[in-house]
Amino acid sequence: MTNSLLLPEVQNVLEQLHSLADARDEAIVQQVRGNEAVWNAASSQQKAAMLQDALLPVSSDAGRFLYAVARSISAKRVVEFGTSFGVSTIYFAAALKDNGGGVVIGSELEGSKVAKASRHLAAAGLSPFAEIRAGDAMQTLRNVGGAIDLLFLDGWKLMYPDVLKLLMPSLRRGSVVLADDVTLFPDDVASYLAFVRDPANGFVTTTLPLGDGIEYSVKL
Numbered sequence: 001m002t003n004s005l006l007l008p009e010v011q012n013v014l015e016q017l018h019s020l021a022d023a024r025d026e027a028i029v030q031q032v033r034g035n036e037a038v039w040n041a042a043s044s045q046q047k048a049a050m051l052q053d054a055l056l057p058v059s060s061d062a063g064r065f066l067y068a069v070a071r072s073i074s075a076k077r078v079v080e081f082g083t084s085f086g087v088s089t090i091y092f093a094a095a096l097k098d099n100g101g102g103v104v105i106g107s108e109l110e111g112s113k114v115a116k117a118s119r120h121l122a123a124a125g126l127s128p129f130a131e132i133r134a135g136d137a138m139q140t141l142r143n144v145g146g147a148i149d150l151l152f153l154d155g156w157k158l159m160y161p162d163v164l165k166l167l168m169p170s171l172r173r174g175s176v177v178l179a180d181d182v183t184l185f186p187d188d189v190a191s192y193l194a195f196v197r198d199p200a201n202g203f204v205t206t207t208l209p210l211g212d213g214i215e216y217s218v219k220l
Contacts (some may be wrong), residue, residue, distance in 0.1 A: 004094035013124040019088050021055040028054040040191040047111040057087035062211035069176055070095035074104035075149035081137050081163045082155025083108035086117030093126035099170055104130045105144050108136040137163055155181040157188035161195055171219045183213025
């Protein structure tokens with residue numbers, strides 16, 4: 001059985017990025033969020049620029065879970081809202097490689113992070129399985145080129161409902177939607193959770209106590 005997460009080049013990149021995040025993310029976020037008035041008044045683009053040096057990745061446990069889910073449904077097309085430095089993208093791209101091919105389509109608002117994510121994917125040998133689009137996800141993800149097997153939401157939490165609704169026509173029956181940080185930011189994700197938990201919207205869903213909380217939803 002093939003597991004590309006065990007390849008030395010993939011392990012090395014992931015270990016470096018997780019270690020970097022552990023060493024500096026908390027301090028960066030505290031500094032940026034220290035002035036709530038400035039933060040609250042900033043636009044999404046300005047906030048993204050303020051956090052350009054923060055990785056804000058999924059945990060290694062959550063990353064292995066993302067890989068496992070993509071493998072379990074034989075995903076070929078994964079869409080990711082919020083790529084940052086490309087940590088979760090690497091987990092997905094490794095799964096698609098092991099599934100025999102496919103593409104992770106990522107969207108990232110901060111241009112410097114797009115360049116970094118691309119470099120990290122190249123260092124892991126996974127560039128052929130990823131496409132990172134720079135800009136507002138409501139524009140960059142309007143055309144994803146086919147049916148979505150897995151959607152991962154990990155950008156601005158208040159945008160989760162809008163991104164999901166934008167992509168719902170492309171979600172195939174049985175596709176999986178994973179939303180990160182649902183226990184860390186309960187107020188920001190409240191409307192999203194209300195939407196996926198309403199049976200009328202065609203999902204079955206549950207919250208997993210993994211990382212900062214992952215909402216696992218399946219499109220019926």
